[in-house]
Amino acid sequence: MIWNALILCGLVAHDPVAVLPQTPSPVRSFLERGLGDAQAYTLLRELCTTAPHRLSGSAGLDRALAWGEAALQRAGADKVYRVPTMVPHWDRGTTARLTLATATATEAPPVTWPILALGGSIATPKEGIEAPVVRVVGRKQLAELGARAQGAIVFYDEPFDPSKLSVGEAYGGAVWQRGSGAIEAAKLGAVAVVVRSVTAALDDHPHTGAMRYEEGVPKIPAAAISTKGAADLARRLEQGVVRVRLQLDCQTLPDKPSANIVGELTGTDPSAGVVLLSGHIDAWDIGQGAHDDAAGCVHAIEALRLLKKDGWRGKRTLRVVLYTNEENGVRGGLAQRDATPQGEVRLALESDSGGFAPVGLSVDAAGPLKEAFEVFGRELQPIFAGTVVQGGGGVDVGPLKERGAVVGLLLISGARYFDHHHCALDVADNVHPRELQLGAVAYAAWGRFACDLDEAVYVAEARLKAGSAAK
Ligand SMILES: [Zn+2]
Structure with missing residues (x-):
């Protein structure tokens, strides 16, 4: 009525x-x-x-x-x-690059995706970290990763939950991947993380934001990938093993x-x-x-x-x-x-x-x-x-x-x-x-x-x- x-x-x-x-x-x-x-x-x-x-x-x-x-x-x-x-002083540096490194990759120029270092992340070695990517959508899949995370780059790809009435609540539901994703992946033996940008938009803009490390857990580099980049990476993973090289030169100063x-x-x-x-x-x-x-x-x-x-x-x-x-x-x-x-x-x-x-x-x-x-x-x-x-x-x-x-x-x-x-x-x-x-x-x-x-x-x-x- x-x-x-x-x-x-x-x-x-x-x-x-x-x-x-x-x-x-x-x-x-x-x-x-x-x-x-x-x-x-x-x-x-x-x-x-x-x-x-x-x-x-x-x-x-x-x-x-x-x-x-x-x-x-x-x-x-x-x-x-x-x-x-x-106040803390973290500097982004000038390099943030994620490149397809699968041996059979024949595309030219090399495939890259738009990324940004997450705030507080450590750098990679200068030559980068090359590793296979494992994708997880949500905490349940993360818990089921087990040994597959060892030596891998964990790719967090949980989107905003569209059923949430408030977009702030949807953000709150997804932002854990950015904040504590590196800690959880490092506990499983991962070497780095790439996190789907915490946004409902579908575009080529990576979104940065703060991430944390935890005392006693190895620190691993962390970057955000644009949502379109995340969709492309997910599609490639459906077709087989994907290896990537991640390079970041950010640093924490006094x-x-x-x-x-x-x-x-x-x-x-x-x-x-x-x-x-x-x-x-x-x-x-x-x-x-x-x-x-x-x-x-x-x-x-x-x-x-x-x-x-x-x-x-x-x-x-x-x-x-x-x-x-x-x-x-x-x-x-x-x-x-x-x-x-x-x-x-x-x-x-x-x-x-x-x-x-x-x-x-x-x-x-x-x-x-x-x-x-x-x-x-x-x-x-x-x-x-x-x-x-x-x-x-x-x-x-x-x-x-x-x-x-x-x-x-x-x-x-x-x-x-x-x-x-x-x-x-x-x-x-x-x-x-x-x-x-x-x-x-x-x-x-x-x-x-x-x-x-x-x-x-x-x-x-x-x-x-x-x-x-x-x-
Ligand atoms: Zn603000």
Whole structure:
């Protein structure tokens, strides 16, 4: 029945906005002002051209930090400062090659597939590693490999599960191959791993990302192959034995100094604490890290600028944090926790789901705070950004839970996020200026609401949490 009603609704309402309540509200006019004075995309282009590659330890990240300080000052922050930390330093090198080495291969030029070293991988010897390939699709096949993994290159080829309703959940189901695939294969005696790129897209772009080693397990090189490359490799394996040569010259160097960049609009009540809006300013060294996560940094900087320009000053301090080292270490998240007094931060939000259109807020609250956000969310429905769900925050704000903060995440329409994630397609040209600005105005609206929200709501939510933890 409900489906019929929805279809009818779609037929009679040519413009979907027409079916929404149109009552004028101060929030609505704030959103209109924020969309009319859009600077988010200019900021994104600046960051993506100043420092397209911002991996921890790189000169690009240092340039990005200086840019972040200047951008927060220009946005009108009352104070801008650094929270220092050491970060890992892994360098990709210049060689990443996977070549068909089967003795009977007659194709010319030699068959190669698009690959990238996974972040943290060791190098191969200069001449590479030549070995037969064994393909595994899923943990069950890995467990059944047995002696066939000995001396082989394990090819992880589990795709996204298309039945998952959330693409993030599909990513979560497949990403183990990248994160711990080298450990599991090394335990079975493999000499290297090649991992299907963790994306739902079918193309020639390999997607990098962090991988781990484990104490006591041999370290073996690890690379990501594009999804089309994976399909070709799988087809060849169906026809017989495939030997390949893998060459990587990446390396891990000593840790380097880095910092989170922080900018604040000081609140009027020093005892009311802080609301934090954040993104992460480090990015992989492929593409420009435009969606991941220049977009999140820009959402937060632009939110501060719009609120300041509006003449608003909150009861609580609005603290914007551009986190360092989200991608391969979370040292920025830990440093921010260490620099935060217990109980200071009431709410810590992160934007790390790209620069697509916002849809709402995920917040780690079940009671009065979630209800307050749900009521406020109705104000954001004219831009379809008011959905509130109970869920986790971003990677960087997670450690602030130990300091008593409620954490949350700006929810973004995520269907295409992983197409661009950690690959050459993550560039400013693939971010839509209006969608990015919608994210910034939504972020500003949530932040403003949280800064001025009655303290009793936070207290009641904390009591509820403490009560359920005690059970
Ligand atoms: Zn990210």
